[in-house]
Amino acid sequence: MSGARRPDAPHLPRSAPIEAYGQGGFRFAEMSHRGSLLCLPNAIWPWPIMQPQDITRVSLAQVFEHGAEIDTLVIGTGNDVWLPPDDLRQAFRRVAIVLDPMQTGPAIRTYNVMIGERRRVAAALIAVS
DSSP: SSSSSOOOOOOOOOOOOEEEEEEEEEEEEEEEEEEEEEETTTTTEEEESSSSOOTTTTHHHHHHTTTOOOSSSEEOTTTOOOOOOOOHHHHHHHHTTEEEEEEHHHHHHHHHHHHHOOOEEEEEEOOOO
């Protein structure tokens, strides 16, 4: 992304399929972004997470804030396989959001299919090289 941007501003004020990924970033809606992404029903945001161990309730606070609009959170864990800690699973269970962690490539494909089906989905995607 180029140009001045407020750190709390979304890259795109709506959801969109991810068109490509790799080299540490993503392409979507004729835009590009280096780094990880948080894709919510209302916007696509930069996400400062680089490894699955950094995924916490705090790093996913925006997902909880928009929980009424989300049934499933697809988590792209980079090239690693990651199981969410039990306390994170419990927190999402309490707000009725299903967690679906997988490597970033399959997570993007799953997210794209789900938004194409107009499902209530969000994605937290760790960038891969």
